[in-house]
Amino acid sequence: MFRINFGEKIFEADAPLSVYDAARGAELPMLGVLAASVGGKTVELTHVLDADADVKLLTFADAEGRHAFWHTTSHVLAQAVKRLFPEVKLAIGPAIEQGFYYDFDVKEPFRPEDLEKIEGEMKKIVKENIRLERFTLPRDEAIAFMEEREEPYKVELIRDLPEGEEISFYRQGDFTDLCAGPHLFSTGAIKAFKLTSATGAYWRGDANNKMLCRVYGVSFPTKDELKEHLDRIEEAKQRDHKKLGREMELFMFHETAPGMPYFLPRGWTLYNALLEYWRGEHRKHDYQEISGPVLSEKQLWVTSGHWDHYQDGMFVIPSDENTTYAMKPMNCPNAINVFRSRQRSYRELPIRYSQTDVIHRKEKSGELNGLFRVQQFHQDDAHIFVEESGIEAEISDIMDIAKTIYGTFGLTYTAELSTRPDDYMGDLDLWNKAEESLKTILTHKFGADGFEINEGDGAFYGPKIDLGMRDCLGRQWQMGTIQLDFQLPLNFDLKYVAEDGSMKRPVMIHRAIFGSMERFIGIITEHFKGQFPFWLAPVEVGVVPIRPDHNDYARRVVAALEDAGIRTDVDYTDQNMKNKIRHHKEQRAPYVLVLGDAEAQNGTVSVNVRGSQSSVRDVPLDGFVRRAAEMKKNHELELESEFR
RNA sequence: GCUGAUGUAGCGCAGUCGGUAGCGCACGUCAUUGGUAAUGACGAGGUCACGGGUUCGAAUCCCGUCAUCAGCUCCA
DSSP, rough: OEEEEEEOOOEEESSOOEEHHHHOOOOOOOTTTTEETTTTEEEOTOEEEOOOOOEEEEESSSHHHHHHHHHHHHHHHHHHHHHHTTTEOOOOOOTTEEEEEEEESSSSSSOHHHHHHHHHHHHHHHHHHHOOOEEEEEHHHHHHHHHHHOOOOHHHHHHSSSTTOOOOOEEETTEEEOOOOOSSGGGGGEEEEEEEEEEEGGGOOOOSSSSEEEEEEESSSSHHHEEEEEHHHHHHHHOOOOHHHTTTEEEOOOOOTTTTOOOOOHHHHHHHHHHHHHHHHHHTTTTOOOOOOEEEEEEHHHHTHHHHSSSSOOEEEEEEEEEEEEEEEEEHHHHHHHTSSSHHHGGOOOOEEEOOOEEEOOTTTTBBBBHHHHHOOEEEEEEEOGGGGGGGHHHHHHHHHHHHHHHHHHOOOEEEEEOOTTTTSHHHHHHHHHHHHHHHHHHHHOOTEEEEEEEEESSSOEEEEEEEEOOOTTEEEEEEEEEEEEEEEHHTTTTTOTTTOOOOOHHHHHHESSSSSSHHHHHHHHHTTTTOOOTOOSEEEEEEESSGHHHHHHHHHHHHHTTTTOOEEEESOOOHHHHHHHHHTTTSEEEEEOHHHHHHTTTTTEEETTTOOSSSEEEEEHHHHHHHHHHHHHSSSSOOOOGG
C-alpha cells in the first residue's frame, strides 16, 4: 500500500500504476492534462508509480506542460519530415521559450512551399492520434538501433551521453526518436500548430560544424489560442523600433554607411534629452565628463592590446606610408591617457571619467539590426580608476545608478555575473576577491536567485556584470555592463601615489548604463510603443490654431511653453484643424492644445491628452505650463490625468 | 561569415503568361475658414537596389554584387 498525493486529493494504491490511472482513481478531471510533475520531475502520464509520491498534474497553463506539448509537436514535425523526405537526417528538436524547433540535415534547405507540405503531413499525424511509447535501451543497442536507421547525429548524441545515464526512446507509429522526454500521451492533442520559419543553424551551435536546416514552429491545444498567439506577434511587430523610427522620423540609415545611424531632428532631440538626463544623474555621483579623439595611431591600439585581440573589429585607415590610424572601438585608452596626463594620488581616487564619444566597431555582414546592432554608436561610457579596497563600494554605486536610471523608464532588467575564464590574467587572489564582491553586491540587490552566473564567461582581464533587457519580440539584449579590469592598468603601467608614499597600480572599472545610446533608444522606443514619457517626447506639446486668425494667440502659447523649456510643434498654415490634430497624434505628442476664439479670449487652452478621445476645455494657460514644466523636471512617467 | 526571405515614387503596397509601371497616404497648386484622428479638385513625382546575361523585347527569367529582415555563429 502506498499513497499518491495530488494535493487536494490522495489516492491509495496497492499495486504499481500509471499517473493517469492514479489520477482517474482519485477522480480528478483529466481534460487538458498533458503531463505530470512527480517529486519535482516532469514525467508523462504513462509514468508508473510504485511508491509514495507527491504528484502535480500539468496543463498547458504550466510551463512544463507547454514544454511537453511543444516537444511532442517537434516529434510530429520530425515524423512528417521523415515520411515526406526519408533521406533527411535528424539532429535535435527541443521545445523552446515560445514553441519548438527541429534541426534536419537536408541536401536542399526547406523552402516555404516545403513547410506547407510538411504542415499537411503533420495534420495527418495529429488526426491519426498516434500513441507515444517510451522505451529504453542499453548503450550498445541504442547505438546499433540508430546506426541501423542511418542517423549519424543520433549516434553521436548517444556516444556523448554520460556513462550510466538511461538512454530512452519514444516511438510513435512509424517514427522513433532518441529523447529524454517527457511527452504527451498521444499526437491527437495537438489541435493547432504552425511552422513559422526555416533557417540555418550549426550542428551543436558550432560555426565549424555543418549547417543544418532548422524548422521553427509553435503549437496550442486550440485554434483560438494559436490565433491569439499569432495576433500577439503581429501586435508586437507594431512596436518595432525600425518601423516606429521611420514613422516618427527619429532616425534613418543610408546604404553608403551600413549600421551607422543618421539621427533626424526629432530623434536627435530625443537623444539629447536622454543624454541631458544621464549627465544630471552622473553629476550627482561625482563623474567628470571627458572627450577624446576618434582616430588614433595604431601604436595606441598595440599598447592597449586591441591590435592583437580586436583588429577584425576595427576600421583601420592608412594615412601615409608611415602612419596607420584606427577608429576607436572603445574609449578606454582615452580615459587612460587622461589619467596618465599627470601624477595621481590616492587622495583623488576614485576618479570617474565619463565619455559618450562616437565609436566604431566593424561587424560581420548579417549581424546588423536597426539600432540594436550597429557599427557606429555612442556608449554612455565611464572609466573609473579605483584602489583595490574601493572596488566593492564603487560597483555598488554603479548598480544604484543603474537602478535609478532604469527605474525612470519603468524598465525591467536581468543581471548576469561572468566569472574567471581559463585564460585569465592577473592575480588569482584578486580575482577571487573581486568575484566575491560582485556576488555579494548582486545578492544584496537582486537576492540569491535574482541573477545568473556564467562560469568562465568573463573577459580575460576581469569579471563582469551584464544587465540585459528584452525587445518587442522577446529577444534579450545586453544593455548595461560593469567590467573590472586588471589588465589595461598593467599594459599602460598606470600608477598612483599611495598613502605610504609607494607607487601602486589602480584597478579600472569600465561601465555603461544605457549600454549604447542607440540600442537604448531602440529598446525604449519599443518599450513605450513610441509613446515616450513627457520629458522624452521629441515634441512635448502640439499646438493647433483652429483658423489662421488664431495664430497670434498660438504664438503666445508657444512662447509661454518654450520659455518654460517645453518643446512644441505648431502648424500656422490654413490646413484643416482636424489634419493638424491628426498629425500631432500620429507623432504621439503627449499633449495637443487646440486654440480657437474661446481660448484666445479667455487665455485658456483646450487640452487633448495622448490616448484619450476627448479633450478638456478652459484650462488656464499658465496652469498648464506650470504643471507641464513640473512633470518634465520630475521625469514623470505618466501624463497628468487632470487633463483627461 | 553561414541558411532563408525581401528590395517597384518619401512611406505602405499592387503589377497575371516576358510586351516600356499603377493604387493609397504624404508632397505641390487652387478652392474651402473649420471646435477635437483624413474637405474637395487638379498636379508633380519612378534608370522597378546595382552590374552582367538570355530574349526581337526584362520590374518579371538566369548569374553576380549590395542593402535590409528572420535565424545561426560572433559580440572587449
